[in-house]
Amino acid sequence: MSTPNAHYGFAERWLPRLVLAPSFLLTLVFLYGFIAWNGYLSFTNSRLLPNYEWAGLVQYATLFENERWWVAVRNLGIFAVLFIGGAMAIGITLAILLDQKVRGEGAIRTLYLYPMALSFVVTGTAWKWMLNPGLGLEKLMHDWGFTSFTFDWLVNSEMSIYTVVIAGLWQSSGFVMALFLAGLRGVDDSIIKAAQIDGATLPRIYWKIILPALRPVVFSTLMILSHIAIKSFDLVMALTGGGPGFSSDLPATYMYSMAFTRGQTGLGAASAMMMLATVAAIVVPYLYSELRKDSHG
Amino acid sequence: MANSEKFWRFALYGALLFAAAYYLLPLYVMLTTSVKSVEEIRVGNLLSLPMAVTFDAWSKAWSTACTGVSCNGLSGYFWNSVQMVIPAVAISTMLGAINGYVLSKWRFRGSEIVFAMILFGVFMPFQVLLLPMAQTLGMFGMANTTAGLVFVHVVCGTASTTLFFRNYYVGIPDELIKAARLDGAGFWRIFWRIILPMSTPIIMVTLIWQFTQIWNDFLFGVVFASGDAQPITVGLNNLANTSTSVKEYNVDMAAALIAALPTILVYVFAGKYFVRGLTAGAVKG
Amino acid sequence: MGALAIKNVTKSFGDTHILKGINIDIEAGEFLILVGPSGCGKSTLMNIIAGLEQATSGEVHIADRVVNNVAPKDRDIAMVFQSYALYPTMNVRQNIAFGMETRGVPKAEQNEIINRVAKMLQMDHLLDRKPSALSGGQRQRVAMGRALARDPKLFLFDEPLSNLDAKLRVEMRVEIKQLHQRLKTTIVYVTHDQIEAMTLGDKIAVMKDGVIQQFGSPQDIYERPANLFVASFIGSPSMNFIPCHLVQQGEQIGVTLQGNGVPQFIALSDRAELKDRVGQKVILGVRPEQWDVEQSEHALQCAVKITEPTGPDTMVYSEVNGVEMIARVHPRAATAAGTSLSLILDVKKAVVFDPETELRIA
Numbered sequence: 001m002s003t004p005n006a007h008y009g010f011a012e013r014w015l016p017r018l019v020l021a022p023s024f025l026l027t028l029v030f031l032y033g034f035i036a037w038n039g040y041l042s043f044t045n046s047r048l049l050p051n052y053e054w055a056g057l058v059q060y061a062t063l064f065e066n067e068r069w070w071v072a073v074r075n076l077g078i079f080a081v082l083f084i085g086g087a088m089a090i091g092i093t094l095a096i097l098l099d100q101k102v103r104g105e106g107a108i109r110t111l112y113l114y115p116m117a118l119s120f121v122v123t124g125t126a127w128k129w130m131l132n133p134g135l136g137l138e139k140l141m142h143d144w145g146f147t148s149f150t151f152d153w154l155v156n157s158e159m160s161i162y163t164v165v166i167a168g169l170w171q172s173s174g175f176v177m178a179l180f181l182a183g184l185r186g187v188d189d190s191i192i193k194a195a196q197i198d199g200a201t202l203p204r205i206y207w208k209i210i211l212p213a214l215r216p217v218v219f220s221t222l223m224i225l226s227h228i229a230i231k232s233f234d235l236v237m238a239l240t241g242g243g244p245g246f247s248s249d250l251p252a253t254y255m256y257s258m259a260f261t262r263g264q265t266g267l268g269a270a271s272a273m274m275m276l277a278t279v280a281a282i283v284v285p286y287l288y289s290e291l292r293k294d295s296h297g
Numbered sequence: 298m299a300n301s302e303k304f305w306r307f308a309l310y311g312a313l314l315f316a317a318a319y320y321l322l323p324l325y326v327m328l329t330t331s332v333k334s335v336e337e338i339r340v341g342n343l344l345s346l347p348m349a350v351t352f353d354a355w356s357k358a359w360s361t362a363c364t365g366v367s368c369n370g371l372s373g374y375f376w377n378s379v380q381m382v383i384p385a386v387a388i389s390t391m392l393g394a395i396n397g398y399v400l401s402k403w404r405f406r407g408s409e410i411v412f413a414m415i416l417f418g419v420f421m422p423f424q425v426l427l428l429p430m431a432q433t434l435g436m437f438g439m440a441n442t443t444a445g446l447v448f449v450h451v452v453c454g455t456a457s458t459t460l461f462f463r464n465y466y467v468g469i470p471d472e473l474i475k476a477a478r479l480d481g482a483g484f485w486r487i488f489w490r491i492i493l494p495m496s497t498p499i500i501m502v503t504l505i506w507q508f509t510q511i512w513n514d515f516l517f518g519v520v521f522a523s524g525d526a527q528p529i530t531v532g533l534n535n536l537a538n539t540s541t542s543v544k545e546y547n548v549d550m551a552a553a554l555i556a557a558l559p560t561i562l563v564y565v566f567a568g569k570y571f572v573r574g575l576t577a578g579a580v581k582g
Numbered sequence: 583m584g585a586l587a588i589k590n591v592t593k594s595f596g597d598t599h600i601l602k603g604i605n606i607d608i609e610a611g612e613f614l615i616l617v618g619p620s621g622c623g624k625s626t627l628m629n630i631i632a633g634l635e636q637a638t639s640g641e642v643h644i645a646d647r648v649v650n651n652v653a654p655k656d657r658d659i660a661m662v663f664q665s666y667a668l669y670p671t672m673n674v675r676q677n678i679a680f681g682m683e684t685r686g687v688p689k690a691e692q693n694e695i696i697n698r699v700a701k702m703l704q705m706d707h708l709l710d711r712k713p714s715a716l717s718g719g720q721r722q723r724v725a726m727g728r729a730l731a732r733d734p735k736l737f738l739f740d741e742p743l744s745n746l747d748a749k750l751r752v753e754m755r756v757e758i759k760q761l762h763q764r765l766k767t768t769i770v771y772v773t774h775d776q777i778e779a780m781t782l783g784d785k786i787a788v789m790k791d792g793v794i795q796q797f798g799s800p801q802d803i804y805e806r807p808a809n810l811f812v813a814s815f816i817g818s819p820s821m822n823f824i825p826c827h828l829v830q831q832g833e834q835i836g837v838t839l840q841g842n843g844v845p846q847f848i849a850l851s852d853r854a855e856l857k858d859r860v861g862q863k864v865i866l867g868v869r870p871e872q873w874d875v876e877q878s879e880h881a882l883q884c885a886v887k888i889t890e891p892t893g894p895d896t897m898v899y900s901e902v903n904g905v906e907m908i909a910r911v912h913p914r915a916a917t918a919a920g921t922s923l924s925l926i927l928d929v930k931k932a933v934v935f936d937p938e939t940e941l942r943i944a
Contacts, residue, residue, distance in 0.1 A: 480681030
């Protein structure tokens with residue numbers, strides 16, 4: 001045993017790298033490699049089949065002149081603002097209400113959160129039935145005596161994107177509630193007691209002390225919600241199919257139809273790159289700051 | 298003072314119940330609609346209780362409803378999803394555990410960069426992968442197969458599972474690893490004997506999270522699978538969007554419930570872990 | 583026989599130098615303390631001895647064998663950690679057995695060792711419990727048992743008592759000392775607590791900024807600290823540092839101290855080192871217990887600002903030469919705040935530092 005153990009340094013140093021290697025390679029090739037590949041496709045004239053001849057910015061030029069793309073971008077704007085704002089407002093309100101030492105809190109929380117376990121396709125299918133102009137909500141209101149009530153958003157190209165917002169809020173607001181409730185429970189009790197002794201009223205304590213303390217939660221919730229919004233695909237496909245016409249398209253559904261149903265591979269690739277750029281602009285600074293915090297904590 | 302206190306409690310519970318109703322109503326509507334007949338749907342409204350409960354819509358949704366050209370119901374899709382979800386969840390969870398172990402307890406120069414690179418995979422829009430992945434799967438003969446879908450889910454799911462395990466393992470004191478090394482245990486022995494037995498909670502969280510994610514996925518299903526390999530979400534969407542002369546909403550709702558059933562069951566029986574997964578995925582530890 | 587020798591060990595991460603050339607040599611059976619404030623490098627040094635980290639340069643010898651390239655498990659050492667590092671999913675018996683199992687010790691022998699260790703530490707009744715079902719003191723005991731089961735050449739203790747409450751800490755301290763006397767093993771013990779350092783160590787290495795400030799016996803370090811840092815780190819309350827000038831009065835060299843009365847000349851006679859420094863600024867180091875209350879014309883008159891009775895002694899806070907000064911006096915001799923107190927200095931024990939280099943000069 002008195003001879004130096006040659007395996008000592010070797011195993012210590014190389015085994016962890018070796019073990020991580022498969023996942024690292026998968027990530028490198030199938031995430032970053034594919035981003036590059038997709039990026040290249042967006043600079044070609046690919047139609048139904050990929051064509052690897054460099055064509056410069058043609059696809060981006062087409063994309064930026066394409067009315068349907070701008071509808072999708074505008075819809076994403078509407079959807080993101082209403083969805084994120086609405087989910088935050090509902091979620092925070094419910095979390096504060098649930099934080100008042102409510103009886104049966106566990107059961108209520110479970111009810112608020114179950115939609116998150118559903119597929120967006122299920123949610124879309126359900127709301128499609130409830131919002132359908134003939135037999136859904138409209139019929140219900142008529143039965144209740146509001147005979148002049150009409151609700152045709154699902155088939156109204158001006159309003160169809162708002163039905164996506166309604167269904168999205170139903171599915172995701174409970175999630176925001178759960179995040180904030182966890183955050184509220186993490187706030188140091190003694191701060192609240194100190195504020196009470198100072199004579200602050202409950203709304204004031206929430207507004208001035210607790211919510212500011214929850215800034216990290218607000219921040220990561222915003223990240224998650226905007227990320228859900230940008231990726232939104234299934235909900236639209238199931239609820240409106242992007243219609244009527246293409247009035248409720250989002251970038252994700254636009255990309256899908258260009259790339260896989262309309263044989264516009266290059267255009268699809270270009271729109272995917274635009275989505276990536278948007279996400280990266282939001283996420284990269286966030287990840288950077290989080291990782292920095294990590295290594296200094 | 299006492300009266301206003303009472304009033305506020307009353308208002309509080311009122312608000313909470315109202316919200317509960319808002320979340321529950323769609324489920325109620327789905328359930329009642331699925332056991333009504335088409336005729337009854339036409340006569341009644343969203344909230345009316347079924348007069349005669351019938352499970353015809355369920356059996357139709359399961360075995361004979363049309364999803365596009367074929368009319369074999371959702372059963373085939375359901376089993377496709379089962380065959381896809383089990384290996385995909387198992388493999389991605391295993392990879393995540395090992396990656397998390399290395400990235401938290403065996404850091405090396407550059408491991409933080411690797412972590413950051415993997416982490417970006419949690420957030421990136423998968424649209425940028427679709428075209429190259431479709432090409433690649435085609436090249437390897439995995440297009441339109443369950444194996445192809447499993448592969449895609451493993452590649453895209455490993456980011457989250459790695460994040461989960463890494464954040465959990467960061468909380469395990471490093472001294473435990475040192476003690477085990479002094480006891481003569483190496484990389485694998487420490488993993489199997491010390492770390493893995495401590496991982497039950499995070500394994501549950503990850504399994505449930507991955508199960509929900511992969512079961513509910515629609516994007517990869519619709520892009521990478523056609524015909525025989527399509528998962529349940531695609532089946533449901535096809536079923537609901539197949540135009541028939543009379544729209545059978547009862548069958549749609551039964552189909553939606555069939556598609557939702559596994560994840561709802563998981564939620565009911567392991568809700569604690571499900572919620573933890575959601576928060577773990579959102580608030581980086 | 584040398585039990586542990588550390589020769590010119592350094593550790594750097596890029597431009598950050600954690601250890602800057604450490605040299606330590608102890609004999610078998612000695613109890614070595616590594617003490618210093620957090621960030622001084624003591625834990626890094628411990629990890630290098632254990633083989634959990636590798637030195638950038640220099641050599642570590644355990645039992646006269648260079649172990650730089652020997653894996654931790656083959657160094658014939660055992661370690662007790664601050665957090666105890668008990669494997670949470672195993673019960674106490676399995677915790678102790680894990681290392682022997684890895685080394686392939688036969689089952690019967692394992693049981694024998696476990697029983698012997700359990701008896702020695704009086705924890706037979708805990709063997710089937712999980713760590714989560716143990717109190718802090720019991721966990722500490724199990725961690726020590728796990729180390730004892732190895733019967734190593736060298737024991738490493740990494741701040742083993744800092745997670746215990748004050749009372750238990752004192753008890754365990756005594757127990758560790760008894761164990762050491764009984765087993766006569768070599769121990770390296772890291773702590774930031776100077777009382778543990780003084781009470782347990784045969785040798786103490788006081789560290790700061792990756793450098794050993796002083797290496798010696800506890801008494802030596804207490805009485806003859808090498809520099810201002812060591813003087814202030816060891817001892818509680820800390821040594822008083824009184825700035826003054828070296829002056830010559832007739833034959834005698836000394837300093838002048840002033841409380842709230844007339845300045846008093848204190849002769850530091852027979853200290854040859856001071857001869858060349860007459861007229862220069864020095865720092866006089868006086869431990870609180872080196873003052874005595876005595877009415878005398880040579881006594882220093884001090885205004886009492888605060889008194890802190892601790893029971894056996896009372897700490898008296900006053901001011902000398904413009905800086906705060908603490909004297910540890912007999913409770914009956916202490917007078918109330920606002921009064922004046924006559925103090926006599928035990929000149930032989932006082933030390934003198936150079937204010938520039940901070941080193942002790944006499």
